[in-house]
Amino acid sequence: MTQFKEPINKSCCSTKEEDHSSTYEYKVEGMDCPSCAATIEKSLTKQKGITNVQVHYGTGKMTVGAEDDSAADQIPLHLRKLGFEAKTLNEKKNTETYLVEGMDCGSCAATIEKHLSTHPDVGEVSVNFSTGKLHVTHNTSEEVIVKEVEKSGFHASLQRGRSSSQGASRKNFTTTVAGIFLAAGFISSFMSVPPSLITILYAITIALGGYKPAKSAFYAVKSRSLDMNVLMVSAAIGAALIGEWFEGAMVVWLFALGNTLQNRSIERTRNSIRNLINLTPKEATVKVGDNWVRKPVEEIALNETILIKPGDKIPLDGKIMTGSSSINQAPITGESMPVDKEKGDTVYAGTVNEHGALEVNVTKLVEDTTIAKIIHLVEEAQEKKAPTQAFVDRFASVYTPIVFSLALLVMILPPVVGMGTWGEWLYKGLALLVVACPCALVISTPVAIVSAIGNAAKNGVLIKGGTFLEKAGSISAMAFDKTGTLTEGKPKVSQVFTSNGEKEEWLSIARTIEEHSTHPIAQAITMYTEQRNISQKEGASFEAIAGKGAKAVIDGVEYFAGNPKLYREMGVSLNDVEDQIETLQQVGHTLVIVGTRSHILGMVAVADTIREITVQSIQKLKRVGMNEIVMLTGDNDGTARKIADQTGVDRYFAELLPEDKVKAVEKLQQEGKRVAMIGDGINDAPALATADLGIAMGGAGTDTAMETADIVLMADNLEKLPHTVRLSRRALTIIKQNIWFSIITKLAALILIFPGVLTLWMAVLSDTGAALLVILNSLRLIKQK
Template identity: 50%
Template sequence: MEHKEETKSCCSTASTCSSKISATDQERTNDTVSLSASPPSFLAVNGIPSTEYAIQGMDCPSCAMTIEKSLKKLKGVQSVQVHFSTGKMNIAATTEPDRIMREVKRVGFGIAPTAEDQISNQPTFWQSWLPTLLSGGLLIIAFICTWLSVLPMIATILYGAVLVIGGYKPVKSAFFAIKSGSLDMNVLMSVAAIGAVCIGQWGEGATVVFLFALGNTLQQMSLERTRHSVKGLLNLVPASVWIMQGEKMIQRSVDDIAIGETIIVKAGDKIPLDGIVTTGESHVNQAPITGESQPVIKQNGDIVYAGTLNEEGLLTIQVTTTVKDTVVARMIHMVEEAQANKSPLQALVDRFANRYTPIVFGLAIIVSVVPPLVWNASWSEWFYRGLELLVIACPCALVISTPVAIVSAIGVAAKQGVLIKGGSALEAIAGLQMIALDKTGTLTEGRPHVVNTYPVAVTEAELWSIASSIEQQSSHPIALAITSYAEQHHIPQLPVTSVQTIAGKGVQACIDHQTYYVGHYGWLEEIGAPVQYITEQMQQLHDKGVSIMVVGSIERILGIITVADQVRSTASETLQQLKSAGIESTVMLTGDHERIAHQVANATGVDQYFAHLLPADKMNYIKSWQQTGKKVAMVGDGINDAPALATADIGIAMGGAGADTAIETADIVLMADHLEKLPYAINLSRQTLRIIKQNIWFSITIKCIALLFIFPGWLTLWVAVLSDTGAALLVILNSLRVLKSK
């Protein structure tokens, strides 16, 4: 029988309930620790650790390829990966860092050692725009001179200045691209501009360079917005903390705080580190971490996360992580890793572009040479058309069409408390047909609550006073549910002695020299308590699927307290939203008893349910549905869900209370246990795929139209550049619509 799910059985013993629900609570505790305990790390290659750098100035995936090929030629470089979508590079090398950075700069790109340096070292507005604006101004003056037919030599000089100012960077990048064996957009544009000059079209060449520079600048601005879609998370954690030194509060750097130290967070301040509240009570806004819309009350013993906002009272917090190991730090690392992973669609587009560009480059040479040689056509005319074909051949818009949308989607989902581990998961969730859900901790809250009270030989107040006084000596979840209820209703407590927990049965204690028992019906029957008076009532309660705690002594039965795991208030509505989102069927898989599974299924509205399942049984059900051709997701929170999560096409972990194993195995993590985020993730995925397909078709259509206009002579070189850079920019802007997703 599944360990955790049995906790809700009404025939379970008090002690069994204690141990098993405690296991669930332990999983929750372990998860909180695990989310903060593992610092971001990078794989070592041949024993050499990988170092991360931030790359600036990449506006096309081929730029990443050029950097990779250039660095691989350096001595001591074992492995290098440059991710265009995130602007990050991971390199395992014995080469000096200064040598690596010099090489990247020599190729024509900016580089910084860390993401923080990247943000602080971003080029200013004038640094980004000055060359473009200057070349644009000179081009306008040159056009005026040409139009007025005055000083043609001045116009040519101005065109030349535009070519030098605007073309220096792309020509430099083109040189290193060719040297590394790549044909990127810089190569194509540089050849087009130089070719235009060679046939005397100085104005055309200068216009090509300016439009290309303008397009690149606009693209980089838009791409940086995408790459920093989770940049706000980096700014969540304050740089300093308040601590007590003697009788005074002083500030210290957050980097200097060690695990176990006590910090103070004032009302209106952000919490700087993960920890546990030791004194104070306040509402804390956890939206940046969990996506929760409403602040959560935090008091003594509650866990708080770095980056969340203390809205009201003064909190004293015992630190449980260093600044580099907080939940927000791990979130950023997970999101950046996910953004660097390619989706199947993106990989397909990249493979197409890698083959497409050399083919069209060859066609451009054929177009330039064959007509003059075979049909004695004009060399300048067909050379010009070959240059147009080169520009049109640039696949920039096509290869940008996918990664920008995916990076945007993963970033905006993280801000909503949904961690999507890569483009593959984002793409796969759009095609789901069936969703299987665990019961405890997924469809239910995963912790017991008092359902009802049935006094027999005493008043309700007396029953609660005795039961809660005894259970206050225990720490198992059913006891906590009873004592929590007593605290909320201000039940007076009685002095107890001789407290003893009987494994598998319950708790006994003495009150006023009388021994009382709180536990399983069978235990009280065993010790000779007059349980026959509640037999009929027990049968009725048994059918309701609740855990039953009998309170009594040898002489009499005082009453019954029923406890059950509550169905999530949002579960039913969420399942309806999944239906509206196109999910064909929802299934509950649980290790709990049939009657409890039946009750939860009725309350939530799942299409089917299966009870009495072991972890392997859940996995086998997933496999059987997959064999019928279904795309299946599994949603769970426990260790016992990990096999099913790994087997499903998409594994979805309830992150806030889930076990670390489930979180590591899953493809998607719902950070705040908000099941209602699941329809949001599905709709976001489908919106992203729609945008990607729009981008791809738009890019291909623009290319085809431009190609058709080449041969009749209806296309000019600068219009070809405008169509290419314009298409790339429109694709990026269309992808940025994902950032507005609600």
């Protein structure tokens, strides 16, 4: 890999006044003894423009003095000729992403990678066939990168927005014209037309349809890569040489047609995520002084105020300053119902304001919005290879050269030993060449994974890569954290018991005491009384009693709101409510008793409430074949049993510390289960990491959740979990279907070659047809609901 040069500093220690050289530092790879260092020094010293060279074999570093940049430009190239690699130190790299059109299989990506890697100004190169993206670190211009990609036979454009489709249109036009000449030649063969004219028509077909593959094949061979273009061009040329002009023309045209159809289908999978970009408006109405003006979203700064009218899409993430509305958050969270929002609530870019005007304070720039992060994370996920894909790629890298070598043996060996004519075996060898490229097999996995991850993202689920998609499809047990996952995580008043006096009177006392506390239980009681319009009283001498409750003086009387332990310590009799206390505590209620130092007035039972969607989601998980649903909680056994009974959980582990949750997950794994852990992505981090698959909830509200888990449910509920399991399992099924179909098709073609049943054009049809069917089969994942 060629690296770059950069001046580190000006030489200031020279005693010669005329020495104006700059100093460049490199790390040299490939030196295996001190004599290598001496060889480099002697060789570079002789080069024009090099003033001094010092190579340190021990550290692998080289310092070079050069008169100018042009002399330094040649250093990496010269060292490569000597058999070494020079990497500039402290180089600021220019990394860009390009959209590449025209790739129809993984070998096309390999050809581009290998070709670009030979360029002196290009560093790291990564081309992903699935997403159609080229990531390149270079020290040259955009025009040079585009030109080099075009040399390989593909069209590239810097990722700024939508890529141009001119290349695709031009290619489609060429394929159409080539098809017309092929048809003309075929029809002419049944008429009294000179054979030479028919041959010319077929030759024009080969030239028109084969220009792009020939160009790509040239650079593939130059880069020592055996891709489909090399095999097809070899077959077409071979067919022409043995006089099979119709076969050669049919090979070229079917290959071009197949590529066109494949590219169109693959672009549908790639656009499944690119279309998310169009969810956000390009402009927003911004408050400037006392006026409202339209501005591009890229020019809007943090803390500016934007106006969202009814029916408008929200352009940026922010907090509502004035107004209230229902917001359709489906593009972000996948929630089917609009969510009510009011002052202080967060809104997300790409969501829709259903009704009511809103003034929103911008909290994130356009590149940092939640939907921007979703797009970034999903595109990263689509570029990560799944285990199946990695295996198939390794298999293909070995398979193709073997079959290519076998094709050469078929062409040469049988005629040499007298088993037939050269023309007969050359034809069979050419057919074997066409069958050699495992195009359908190579794309069987990535297209399915891209489709599934795109579907999940549109439904509010982030799957971080093909590895996790495959894992989700093989999960047999799901472990749920209780608080905040199965339950709301916010305690609410469930029951109220009056012992002495008026109910509203003592609840008013309770509100007066609890309003001064930030404890979740105190807030639950305050909210309960607010909703019932029970007002507070005038109080004084408010005091918190650690671990027991709180007190205040109201109308000259000292009142308490606390747990049973507080009253027992004060000697207040609880005989009348003792049975109730025991029963309620056994089923997970927290009790707050309101009274004085002599008697109790009433009792409030507070409990965490189960999410509305929880029971429904667990039932759906069981219907899709999830073997065991497990709950992990730090609560006592009574509370855990009650929640388990209400939600339909099969098994629970109670009274767990965070480290105990890890042990519970490990216990399930030791029982032979593949375990998914579902939590909030922060508090349950150790258990999420221990499980075979970590799933976090509420990703739209927390950046941490989006970064930590393998799968993120953007909504703060379990609604999309059954869909994720179904989608993952179906993706695994489709991947297996694709692989087996590709292998069986390939084997059938190979077997039919030797009896002479398989013609050249049939070989092309079987290969491109198989690839197209694999893509169409994978596209079914995009439409799964």
